[in-house]
Amino acid sequence: MTQGDQGAGHLSVGQGAALSIGAVLGTGVLTLPALAAAIAGPASLLSWLALILLSLPMAGTFAALGARYPDAGGVSTYVRRAFGGRAAAMVGWCFYTAVPAAAPAAAMMAGRYVADALGGGRVTELATTAVLIGVVWALNAAGLRLSGRVQLALAAVLAALMVLTVVVAIPHARPDAVGPLLPHGWGSVASAAGLLVWAFAGWEAMSSLAAEYRDPARAVPRATAIALVTVGVLYLALAATTILVLGAAAGDSAAPLSDLMALSIGPAARPATALVAVLLTVGTMNTFFAGAAKLGAALARDGALPAWFAAGSNAGQVPRRSLLIVGGGGLLSLAVCAATGQDLTTIMLLATSSFTTVYLLGSAAAVRLLPPGWARRGAAVAAAASVALAVSIGLPMLWPVGVSALAALYLALRRPSRGAGSEAGARDGEPDAEPGVV
Template sequence: MTPSGTELRRTLGVRDAVVVGLGSMVGAGVFSALGPAARAAGTGLLPGLALAAVVAYCNAMSSARLAARHPASGGTYVFGRERLGPFWGYLAGWAFVVGKTASCAAMALTVGAYVWPGQAHTVAVAAVVALTAVNYGGVQKSAWLTRVIVAVVLAVLAAVVVVCLASGRANAGRLDVGLSSGAGGVLQAAGLLFFAFAGYARIATLGEEVRDPARTIPRAIPLALGIALVVYACVAVAVLGVLGADRLGHTAAPLADAVRAAGAPGLVPVVRAGAAVAALGSLLALILGVSRTTLAMARDGHLPGALAAVHPRFRVPHRAELAVGAVVAVLAATVDVRGAIGFSSFGVLAYYAVANASAWTLSPAPSARAVPVVGLLGCAVLAFALPTASVAVGAAVLAVGVAAYGVRLRARRRGE
C-alpha cells in the first residue's frame, strides 16, 4: 500500500501512453541496431526481426495483463514481488535499473555523436541534465515532448523508406531470406533487435500515472508495439533492399548510408538530425522509467528510503529522478558505454523473463498460460544467444545484485 500523500498523479490516457511507448521504441535503436543484427544474421536479418517481434509480443501481452491487475509504479518489479515473491521482484528491478541506466548513457552518447562528434561527452551530459529537468516538471510535460519527438522521428523514417524504395536502386533479390550465418546468427540478431522493442515496458512502469489503468494499459501496450513493428519492418526492408545484408552489416550508420546509396546525399543531414532526436526521445522515456522503478524499490527498502519521496507540487519522484540523472550524467561524461548495450539486452531479457513467469500465475487455464510460456522460453534463448562477453558481464552483475539482496536479508533477520 502506497502511503497517503505520496501517490503519483494519474494524467495519462491511451494516446499519451502509446506515445510514451513509441518514444522508447522508435528511437535510436532503429538507426543503429540494424547494422549489428545484419552482421550477426546476414541474410537472416528479417527472420531475426520477426523472432524478436514474437518474443516482444508475448512480453507485451504478459506486461499488459499484469499492469492492469497491479497498476502501480515499478512495472515488473511490482509484478514479480506480488506474484512470485520479494526476491523475484527485486531481481527484476535490479536488472531493469542497472541495464537501463547503461542504456540511458548509451542514448545520451548517441545524441552527442550525431550532434557534435568532437564533443560527444559534453553534449551527452547536457542532454541528460535537460531531460531530467523536463521529467522533474511532471510526466504530462514529458508525454507532450515525447509526442513531438515521435512525430519528427516517424517523418524522418518515412522519408528514408520512400527515398530508398523509389530510388530504383533497391533490389528485391537482396531480400531473399536465408540462414547464411546459421540459426545461432538469427538468434543473436533477434536478441540485438529486441533491444529496440523493449520500450513498451515504460507504459507498465508508469502504471500509477495512467488514468483507468485496467482499460488503458492493455490497449496502449499492443498498440505501441504494433506501430513500432510496422515501422521497423518497413525500414529494414528499404535499407536491406538498397545496401544488402553484407554492406548493411558493416556500416555504423545504416540509414544515412542507405539514403546516400539511394542517390539522395542531401537527406543525410536530415537523417543524422533524426537520429539525434530519436536518441533524445529514448533517453527521455528511459530516465522516466528507471526513476519509477527506483521509486518502487525505495518504497520497499531495497534502495535508500529518501528516493521514495514524491514532490508535493509536481507529484513526481523527484529525488529518484535526480539520482538517476546524476548517475547517467557521470557515465555519459566518463565512460564509453556502447559495449554495455549487449549487457543491457541481457538485463532487459532477464526482466521480461520475470514478467512472463509472473503472468503465468494469473490464471491456471492452459490457453492463458501459453503466451507467458512462449515469452519466458524466448527470453531465455535470446539472452544466452547474445555475445559471450555480454552474457558473462550480465550474469556477473545480476549475481552482485543477488548477493546484495542476501546480505540485506540476513542483516534484517538479525535485527528482528
C-alpha cells in the same frame, strides 16, 4: 482491482496505443538495422521477425497483467505479488543499473550521426555522447521534464522518419547486392536477436499505464494490439530497406538512416538526420534518466537501497541523489568504453541482458498470478522466450545475475525493520509499501 473493473483514468484506446508505440520505438532505430546486419547479414531479417513474433506473448502478458491489476508499480508490483519483496528488489536493481550502462549506448547512436555529418570520427562520437549525458542529467537535476505531449511528438517524428526513409530509399533497392543469406551461420541469427531486445524494450511500460485507462480490461488489450502491428510493420520495413538498399555494406554503416536518405535527398540529409537523431536521443534518455532516478529513490524509501538515496522519492520532488548515481554511472560507463575501445554492440548487450531479466521475472510472475486460460499460456510462452533470449545473449547475462545477487545480499545484510523488503513481505508475497516503478 480485478478484470472488468472500471479505471479512474482518462486514456482512450488511441492515446494508450500512441503511448505504447512511443515507449517501444526508440534510439535503436538509428543503428540497430545496421548492427544486426553486421552480425547476421540478410538473415538478420529473421531475427527481426522472431522478435516481432515473440512480442506477441510478451506484450499480451503485460497487457493481461495491466488489465487485471492496474497499478503504477508495473512489473515490480507483479513480481512482489508473485514472489515477494526480495524478487521485486532484484527487478528494481536490474532496471536501475541498466540505465547507467545503457546511457553511453543510447547517446553513441546519436554521436555516430553527428560524426557522420560533421566528421571527427570516434572523437566526435565520444564527445557528443558525453555532452548528451551531461545535458540530460542537468535537465533532470533542474526538475525540467519533457511533457507527455512532447514525448509523443518525438515518437511521432521518429515514426514519420522511418516511413519517409523507407519511401525515399526503397526505389534504390539492389537485391543482387544483398549477398549470401547466412554469411555467419544460424548462430548469428540468435545473436542478432539478443541484441534486438533493445529495440523492443518498452512493452512492460504498458502495465504501468494500465491504471490510467478509462476501462483497463477492454482498452489495454486493444491498445496493445494496435501498438504491436504498428511497431512490427515499421521495424521490419526499415530493416528490410536497409539490407535491400545498402546491400552487403549495411553492416558497415555508422549512420544507416543518413545513408538511406542521402541516396534521394543528397548530402543535406546528413545534418538534418543528425539533428533529428540528437533530439530523439535526448527525449529517450530524459525519460529513462527520470524513471531510473525516481526508481532508485523509491527503492531506498522501501528499504531496498541505502536510505541516503531516498531523498526526492515523493511525488513532485526531484531525486537528485539518485540522479547523481544515474548520471555519474553513465559518464563512468562512457569512460570505461573510451578507455577499453568497447564497441556499441557490447555496451548494448549489457542493457538488453537487464531488460531480458525484467521480462523473464515479469512473465514468470504472470504465470503465477493470472487465472488458467490463454493469458496464462501466453505468459508461459513469454517466459520460455525470455529464457531463449537470455541464452542468445550469452555472457552479458552475468551482469543482471551479479546485480540480482548484490540486491539479495544487501537485503540479507540490512536490518529487517527498514521497509518494503522485510522478511514478512518476502514471505507472504504481498506489497508492504508502495513499490518503485519499473
